[in-house]
Amino acid sequence: xxxxxxxxxxxxxxxxxxxxxxxxxxxxxxxxxxxxxxxxxxxxxxxxxxxxxxxxxxxxxxxxxxxxxxxxxxxxxxxxxxxxxxxxxxxxxxxxxxxxxxxxxxxxxxxxxxxxxxxxxxxxxxxxxxxxxxxxxxxxxxxxxxxxxxxxxxxxxxxxxxxxxxxxxxxxxxxxxxxxxxxxxxxxxxxxxxxxxxxxxxxxxxxxxxxxxxxxxxxxxxxxxxxxxxxxxxxxxxxxxxxxxxxxxxxxxxxxxxxxxxxxxxxxxxxxxxxxxxxxxxxxxxxxxxxxxxxxxxxxxxxxxxxxxxxxxxxxxxxxxxxxxxxxxxxxxxxxxxxxxxxxxxxxxxxxxxxxxxxxxxxxxxxxxxxxxxxxxxxxxxxxxxxxxxxxxxxxxxxxxxxxxxxxxx
RNA sequence: GUGGACGUAGUUCAGCUGGUAGAGCACCUGUUUGUGGCACAGGUUGUCGCGGGUUCGAGCCCCGUCGUCCACCCCA
Numbered sequence: 001x002x003x004x005x006x007x008x009x010x011x012x013x014x015x016x017x018x019x020x021x022x023x024x025x026x027x028x029x030x031x032x033x034x035x036x037x038x039x040x041x042x043x044x045x046x047x048x049x050x051x052x053x054x055x056x057x058x059x060x061x062x063x064x065x066x067x068x069x070x071x072x073x074x075x076x077x078x079x080x081x082x083x084x085x086x087x088x089x090x091x092x093x094x095x096x097x098x099x100x101x102x103x104x105x106x107x108x109x110x111x112x113x114x115x116x117x118x119x120x121x122x123x124x125x126x127x128x129x130x131x132x133x134x135x136x137x138x139x140x141x142x143x144x145x146x147x148x149x150x151x152x153x154x155x156x157x158x159x160x161x162x163x164x165x166x167x168x169x170x171x172x173x174x175x176x177x178x179x180x181x182x183x184x185x186x187x188x189x190x191x192x193x194x195x196x197x198x199x200x201x202x203x204x205x206x207x208x209x210x211x212x213x214x215x216x217x218x219x220x221x222x223x224x225x226x227x228x229x230x231x232x233x234x235x236x237x238x239x240x241x242x243x244x245x246x247x248x249x250x251x252x253x254x255x256x257x258x259x260x261x262x263x264x265x266x267x268x269x270x271x272x273x274x275x276x277x278x279x280x281x282x283x284x285x286x287x288x289x290x291x292x293x294x295x296x297x298x299x300x301x302x303x304x305x306x307x308x309x310x311x312x313x314x315x316x317x318x319x320x321x322x323x324x325x326x327x328x329x330x331x332x333x334x335x336x337x338x339x340x341x342x343x344x345x346x347x348x349x350x351x352x353x354x355x356x357x358x359x360x361x362x363x364x365x366x367x368x369x370x371x372x373x374x375x376x377x378x379x380x381x382x383x384x385x386x387x388x389x390x391x392x393x394x395x396x397x398x399x400x401x402x403x404x405x406x407x408x409x410x
Numbered sequence: 411g412u413g414g415a416c417g418u419a420g421u422u423c424a425g426c427u428g429g430u431a432g433a434g435c436a437c438c439u440g441u442u443u444g445u446g447g448c449a450c451a452g453g454u455u456g457u458c459g460c461g462g463g464u465u466c467g468a469g470c471c472c473c474g475u476c477g478u479c480c481a482c483c484c485c486a
Contacts, residue, residue, distance in 0.1 A: 274480080
């Protein structure tokens with residue numbers, strides 16, 4: 001037996017239905033916010049991710065599905081969505097148009113990690129990217145959109161926000177932080193020591209308690225923002241207050257990807273284990289430029305579909321469609337014209353095996369059908385069908401040609 | 411990449427100090443040979459993850475391997 005590869009998963013039945021439900025719900029909301037669907041390749045040049053995600057992240061360093069294709073190109077399965085979307089945006093020269101552009105996408109992402117709860121090697125994200133809008137109003141609007149999506153899905157969450165600063169205030173802060181960290185180097189854990197070199201901001205959200213207690217006195221970016229970043233962040237929190245969206249300012253909140261600046265946010269759930277981030281995003285005003293486009297402000301987010309799968313409450317499934325069956329083999333074929341006609345408007349299941357009456361009734365029940373339509377010897381002789389509404393329990397026999405549900409059942 | 415737990419019927423699990431497997435659910439068939447969801451009766455299903463080893467004998471012990479899960483790491 002051949003099983004799926006490690007960290008890859010098949011989705012069937014209620015799981016695939018829930019998956020669809022999530023995507024459909026998110027799509028509906030995104031469209032209402034003016035987003036258009038964009039589809040980009042799963043395979044991209046490795047250079048794209050090196051330049052966008054950044055070499056400091058483990059994603060690029062060791063988690064990418066990277067290989068040489070048959071034409072000798074250095075390629076990667078995308079580990080996240082934003083880089084590809086921005087690349088497409090620049091490829092289409094949309095950066096040269098004054099129009100603002102908004103895109104939503106969903107699809108598989110690949111990271112070669114050790115699988116655990118909420119972390120697969122092939123996982124799916126739904127995300128949105130808004131280009132050309134520098135106003136913090138857009139950051140706020142995106143947060144309200146995610147809230148709407150989670151509300152529609154019946155998911156509870158906690159919202160964390162922070163500001164990562166911009167090229168004006170971030171580099172100085174970074175230097176100060178590194179200086180501070182280097183001072184207490186000996187007392188920090190080995191992971192943090194590594195991070196001082198690779199990604200000092202990452203030290204801030206270390207889970208080690210000793211590190212955290214040492215960090216209480218560390219310089220905080222939020223207190224060292226430039227005027228513009230500071231005023232934007234204040235505006236954002238004021239808007240959230242006004243909209244009655246509760247949030248926590250988490251000065252240790254960091255985005256893992258290098259391209260973020262200014263607003264950063266994360267939606268977390270306490271109900272799904274250690275991989276608690278169910279959506280994350282923020283502003284990335286410099287990424288378009290990094291990827292050879294004209295400087296274009298942008299803000300976006302992604303939802304981890306697998307991570308919210310078990311949190312989603314599906315609407316109750318009601319009896320739906322028609323089950324058709326026959327008691328004698330000759331009668332089975334008499335069902336086909338009828339089935340074809342009814343399939344123009346509703347779901348029809350035809351049982352090809354002739355079976356006893358009772359066994360058909362059980363079959364109809366199991367198929368969760370609303371109606372059972374059966375033909376036995378008597379019906380075949382008389383040219384009629386017998387049918388029953390499994391919910392109201394009304395039943396009737398009518399001539400085949402006259403058969404419609406509307407006419408015969410309320 | 412690091413640390414830990416676990417892999418037994420379709421599924422959830424039981425299996426005591428080693429003697430070649432069991433339960434619930436699910437499924438199938440019946441309970442007047444034309445009335446579903448309930449109840450009752452009966453029935454089917456396993457190379458006990460895979461490969462070695464120890465032993466007269468292994469689902470139980472040992473080693474390896476693959477996989478799952480949890481945490482770290484990373485991140486959605």
